[in-house]
Amino acid sequence: MTLVVAFQMDKDVVVGKDVSVKFIQEAQIRGHTVFFFTPSQLAIKGTVPIANACLVTVESGALKFGGVQELFLENVNIIFIRQNPPFDMRYITSTYILEKLKNPLIVNNPKFLRDCTEKLLPLLFHDFIPSTLITEDYSMLQDFYREHEDIVLKPLYSYGGNDVMRVKDGIDIKVIVALMVEKYGCPIVAQKFIKNINDDKRILLLDGKPIGVFKRKILSAGEIRTNLRVGSVPEPAELSDRDRNICLAIEHKLTEKGLIFAGIDVLDGYLIEINVTSPCGILEVNRLYNMCLEKKCWDCFEEKFYAKCNS
Template sequence: MSSRSFVCVIDPLISLNPKKDSSIAMMESAQSRGWKVGVIEDGGLHWSTGSGVRAHVVWIAIDRASKPWYAEVGREEVALKDLDAVIMRKDPPFDAEFVTATWLLEQAEREGARVFNSPRAIRDHNEKFTIAQFEQFVVPTLVSRNAVQLRSFLDQHPDAIAKPLDGMGGTSIFRLKKGDQNIGVILETLTDYGRKTAMIQRYIPEIVDGDKRVLLINGEPVPYCLARLPKEGEHRGNLAAGGTGRAQPLSESDWHIARTLGPELKKRGLLLVGLDIIGQNLTEVNVTSPTCFREIMDQTGFPVADTFVQAVDHALQESR
């Protein structure tokens, strides 16, 4: 190819919001560098004997001032090993098809493709449960599908948050208080009557000051986070749940958590990570498609997308 290619494995383009979407921000940055930008939508990846992992790529030109925000400039089937950078940006749910996509991308890596984040690392780091590896930053937490254990946790911590291990955007997150008559049905719903594992954590009252998204790029913290503030009457700060985003400098404890986790997660093949921090407590480690680029860029001027694309460029140069 005449110029470098930057191709995202992504949800349907029509579903993306150009005012907020981080994937669009990074593709726009790559385009500004003269890179050829493309996308691989659902079902676009495939493997066959003799040909390896290939994909149907839609090449696009981005202009956020236009409607739609992109123009299709070509389509072709290519081997992933012939692309410069493949960026996994498909949102959860982390279902069988998501796992299959990581298998295909990992096979493409064996054939010479450069994929960010590492497909194996994405698969190995559940965004809720990875906090268990950094327990020094975590409030009392239980991961179980046993209703007796979950109720016992609530006896010890009578104000708690319960959530599924595979959710995103604040879906199915419940605040439980001891004595609530709905506890039984909530636990039945979360665990599917004991068939699915869930997480329960002591409630962190600092959520009123925001659920902070701290971005790590190539192991280094972005100096601003996005504090996602719950709307009135809500316990969830997620933007998808109606929260409001306020960009702010990292606190001393944010820096400490980010600098502790950053080098280790980088070694594991995670070029881009979104840490969720409430108060001084780590609550999630997001590795599938971390967001909040646009909000931080718009409110602070810090070039998050450019920093990410520079990190991809640096990784490609190192891999030569």
């Protein structure tokens, strides 16, 4: 059966570096019709969610876009929400609009994208997280700093390692806190610094179960961020017993909330983030293990869609 598929995503994606493009390619291989629109092209007309969308294909290593047309999103079979944070009011508004849809399967469920933000969701699994404080109150952050002496500060709703900072040796955090709150307008995540920073894994989860894992190795001296976008490199890895226990602990929550595709960050056995907005890692797993994870993912997406149709 040919499906109608739509991707809500950023326009500045790079073919060969973006998971969304892999999903588009695989949809194309399966004969599905694929549309593209950005969050700014989403609308609700009266009570009807629509988008100014265009057909998209992958040709000769590039995305090719057709003309813009009004797309009634209730007529789409599967919708992917794949734009990157920031998790701001524009992002939140798009989830409210998409949440009104009844017919499409949406990857991931917009209500729970909104409710289950990536740095807050791990707090539900307190047995697996490092000592954590989330606030913008300077006095509480200062007390946490005094207690642990070596901590990491990061904005709650940013991504990709932006403005992640380690503070230790009695460095005054007052200016850091003030600047971060002013820049992002949200609370700060403070966590006890984990020394074994080269034991950092990205684990990909499909319908709550692990389908791929790799380690992110830091190359730059003095760097603490393991994000690939700041220069870390992927290396093969295996799931430890602790990793498997984390996956088992969060599986039900992910499947219950319709968070079909996710990526978790595990640092030295501690659950740091549960990425559900636009998880990456498929390209790295494919290269490291000679796999085509996008095929496995699409098998799951189609199965979920047909099950929804028959429910």
